[in-house]
Amino acid sequence: MTVFLAALVAVAVAVLAWVLTYVAAQGLKYLGPAFFTHTPPGNPASYGGGYANGIVGSLIIVGLATLISVPFGVAAAVAIVEYGGRFTAAVSFITDVLVGVPTIVTGAFIYVIWVTHFGFSGLAGSFALALVMLPLVIRATAEMLRLVPVHLREASAALGVSRARTIVSVVLPSARAGITTGVFLAVARAMGETAPLLLTALGNQEFMQLHPTQRMSTLSLQIFTDAITGFQAAQARAWAGALTLIIIVLLFAIGARVIGRRTSVTRS
Amino acid sequence: MSLAEPADTPSGLQIPARRGTADSAGARIEVSNLTASYRGRPAITDVTLTMRPGQVTALIGPSGCGKSTLLRCLNGLHVTVPGASVTGGVYLDGTDIYGRDVDLVSVRRRVGMVFQRPNPFPTMSIADNVAAGLKFGPRKERRARKLDEVVERSLTQAGLWEEVKDRLSRPGASLSGGQQQRLCIARALAVEPEALLMDEPCSALDPVSTEIIEGLISDLKQDYTVVIVTHNMQQAHRVSDITAFMTVHSPGSPGELVEAASTHELFSQPVEQATIDYISGKVG
Numbered sequence: 352m353t354v355f356l357a358a359l360v361a362v363a364v365a366v367l368a369w370v371l372t373y374v375a376a377q378g379l380k381y382l383g384p385a386f387f388t389h390t391p392p393g394n395p396a397s398y399g400g401g402y403a404n405g406i407v408g409s410l411i412i413v414g415l416a417t418l419i420s421v422p423f424g425v426a427a428a429v430a431i432v433e434y435g436g437r438f439t440a441a442v443s444f445i446t447d448v449l450v451g452v453p454t455i456v457t458g459a460f461i462y463v464i465w466v467t468h469f470g471f472s473g474l475a476g477s478f479a480l481a482l483v484m485l486p487l488v489i490r491a492t493a494e495m496l497r498l499v500p501v502h503l504r505e506a507s508a509a510l511g512v513s514r515a516r517t518i519v520s521v522v523l524p525s526a527r528a529g530i531t532t533g534v535f536l537a538v539a540r541a542m543g544e545t546a547p548l549l550l551t552a553l554g555n556q557e558f559m560q561l562h563p564t565q566r567m568s569t570l571s572l573q574i575f576t577d578a579i580t581g582f583q584a585a586q587a588r589a590w591a592g593a594l595t596l597i598i599i600v601l602l603f604a605i606g607a608r609v610i611g612r613r614t615s616v617t618r619s
Numbered sequence: 620m621s622l623a624e625p626a627d628t629p630s631g632l633q634i635p636a637r638r639g640t641a642d643s644a645g646a647r648i649e650v651s652n653l654t655a656s657y658r659g660r661p662a663i664t665d666v667t668l669t670m671r672p673g674q675v676t677a678l679i680g681p682s683g684c685g686k687s688t689l690l691r692c693l694n695g696l697h698v699t700v701p702g703a704s705v706t707g708g709v710y711l712d713g714t715d716i717y718g719r720d721v722d723l724v725s726v727r728r729r730v731g732m733v734f735q736r737p738n739p740f741p742t743m744s745i746a747d748n749v750a751a752g753l754k755f756g757p758r759k760e761r762r763a764r765k766l767d768e769v770v771e772r773s774l775t776q777a778g779l780w781e782e783v784k785d786r787l788s789r790p791g792a793s794l795s796g797g798q799q800q801r802l803c804i805a806r807a808l809a810v811e812p813e814a815l816l817m818d819e820p821c822s823a824l825d826p827v828s829t830e831i832i833e834g835l836i837s838d839l840k841q842d843y844t845v846v847i848v849t850h851n852m853q854q855a856h857r858v859s860d861i862t863a864f865m866t867v868h869s870p871g872s873p874g875e876l877v878e879a880a881s882t883h884e885l886f887s888q889p890v891e892q893a894t895i896d897y898i899s900g901k902v903g
Contacts, residue, residue: 435701506738506803508699510752510810511728520755524742 371597378594381587386595391556391573396582402592404559405573409599411561412473412552412569413541416480421534424488425523431489432496433518443493449486457482458547466551473560473567476552483544484537491533495526528611535607539600545571570596645672645844646712646729646813648693653707654873655685655692657700661873662688665707668863668879670814675836675845677859677882679852681897684865685874686848690816693846694730695723711814728756731807735819737799739791739806746770746787748802752810769809777805778835797828804835814844822850833858852898856886864894 386401427446431439461479469475499522507517523530548554554572555565570592577589648670655663663685670676670693678686691697692705695716708715716726739748747754749770770787774780779801783794791802800820807815817836821829836858839845849855855862863879877891889895 500738502734502736502738503740505696505699506734506740506806507751507755508724509694509696509727509732509734510755510806511724511726512752512755513724516755520751521740521742525740527742 374590374593374597377587377590378592381591382594386588386591390558391577391588392584393557395556395577395580395585398584398587400588402570402573402588402595404555405568405570405592406595406599407559407561408473408552408555408567409542409569409571409596411563412476412548412567413480413538415474415477415563416484416541417534417538419477419481420484420488420537424485425492425530427485427489428492428496429518429523432493433514433522446486446489449482450490453546454479454483454544455546455549458550461547462550469564471551471553471566473552473563473565476548476567476569477563479547479551480541480544483547484541487537487540488534491536492526492530495529495533496522498529499525532607532611535603535610539603542600542603543571543596545575548572549575570599645842647672647710648730648814648844648846649708649710649713650689650693651708651710653689653692653705653709655688655697655705656703658702659704663692663865664873664875666865666876668876670844670846670861672813672844673840674860675840675847675858676861676863676879677855678846678848678863678865679850679855679897680865680874680877681867682850683870683874684867686865687818688874689865689876690732690818690846690848693814693816694727694732696727696732698723725757728752728810729812730814730816731810731812732816733800733803733807733818733820736823737796737803739794739799739802741790741792743791744788745783745791745794745802748791749773749805749809751806756810773805773809774802776808776839777801778831779805795828797824797831800824800828800832801835804832808839812843814846815839817845817847819848819850821854829854852886856882862886864889864891864897866893866897 385399386403387406388403389399389401390404391402392398392400427442431443431446458479461475461482465475465478466472503521503525504517507521508514512520548569548571552569552572553566554576555568556573556576560567574589574592574596577585577592580586650666650668650670653663653666654661666689668676668689678689680686688697692709695709697703698705698717705717709717711726711729714721716723740751743751746766750766753766753769771780771784774783779798782798783789783802786793791799794802800823804815804820821832824832833854836845836847840860847855847858859882861879862882862885864877864885865874866877867874877893878885878889880890885894886898889898
């Protein structure tokens with residue numbers, strides 16, 4: 352039994368390691384400082400250039416999506432866990448459904464309600480990603496709130512602290528490390544999303560766009576665009592972009608760990 | 620909700636609220652025909668008992684007799700549990716805390732509580748733990764006090780100041796179990812309650828810490844009405860002035876108050892057979 356389990360674990364780890372080393376090997380062929388500072392060349396068939404606009408676009412779009420989804424997500428989780436009742440049971444159910452919605456559908460939804468009125472934009476992409484992140488944030492936060500022991504809530508209540516203040520000052524700080532980790536995982540997921548952005552942010556291979564009301568590129572969109580061309584130069588850039596994306600996600604995961612560890616021991 | 624109006628209660632001496640007057644002692648707590656239930660099933664039934672200022676009242680009895688439930692009714696913590704309810708009255712200086720116009724959150728500022736397991740807030744420092752009740756309390760109270768002074772005064776009262784004064788910004792959870800429990804006592808005292816409820820405060824502690832906290836209880840009764848739930852009859856004997864014995868007559872039936880008397884009297888000449896059986900070690 353132990354040997355069997357060990358073999359399965361070894362296979363799983365080996366596949367993951369294979370993916371990572373393959374992407375790293377392919378990506379490192381092309382990855383250099385210029386990749387982070389230049390936009391793609393005008394002709395996708397030619398070498399040179401980088402994904403600077405995609406990296407910046409990803410950070411802006413995912414950043415906005417985080418700003419939108421975290422307050423709503425945490426509030427919804429607090430309502431579900433701390434208050435309960437029929438309405439919040441419905442919210443909880445909808446959250447579970449929302450997790451299962453294919454992200455291309457989310458993109459199509461934002462296309463219909465926003466893009467058809469205001470055009471393609473980074474902001475529309477943020478809305479789509481916020482919808483992708485929202486159920487993840489709600490679930491992660493709700494799980495963490497449930498882990499906060501009842502005796503801490505009672506300790507606060509016994510001091511004559513109101514329920515709302517107990518949630519804000521005792522329960523949420525106690526769960527902060529876990530909530531932060533959950534949010535970072537949602538951010539990492541959003542970073543890699545491509546489908547919901549195709550119909551919303553659209554992409555922009557030409558130049559650096561900092562204004563979220565305009566169509567924007569992201570790392571994932573640039574990887575997609577370059578990977579489906581037949582040009583070797585474009586595909587090389589896509590590999591480098593894929594490696595960059597993995598590194599960014601890894602940095603977020605490490606960041607989540609560091610923040611989680613620090614806030615769990617020090618004062619509020 | 621109450622069976623009796625506040626005016627009808629046997630509240631012999633009315634003690635004014637203690638705010639600002641350090642020499643008066645505690646609040647009088649009268650429990651009248653109290654029945655407390657969880658999801659319709661009574662956990663204690665028809666309890667009538669008075670807890671007086673300047674005295675330590677011990678609640679003793681076998682497991683499941685409802686002594687913790689009774690304690691949790693005295694500050695309204697019982698009704699924060701989903702499905703929990705009470706009938707009858709708990710009068711704090713003559714006011715029914717379950718009365719229609721009474722805010723239980725403000726009742727809990729007058730009736731503090733210490734739990735069985737030390738439960739300092741894990742995200743906060745020692746000083747922040749002590750000040751938590753004030754910092755998170757009503758806005759006007761927050762402004763009126765100097766937190767540093769309150770922290771020092773409360774920790775001194777709890778006999779912890781000398782041990783922690785050089786590390787007030789360390790996490791509360793870094794202390795030993797006995798120190799954490801005294802930290803919780805300091806936290807409860809910081810909001811200047813009139814009564815202090817203690818739910819088996821020493822059962823998770825070693826003998827040395829227990830002795831320290833028992834000494835503390837004797838000091839605290841000068842200024843507070845102290846109610847302590849304990850499993851330990853020797854402890855009740857050592858620290859309390861009044862002892863109330865509770866029991867269950869059969870498994871699953873609600874707990875009842877059998878008798879309450881001065882501690883010396885209850886242990887030396889109990890009236891009821893159930894009390895005699897329990898304190899002589901036949902049951903429990």
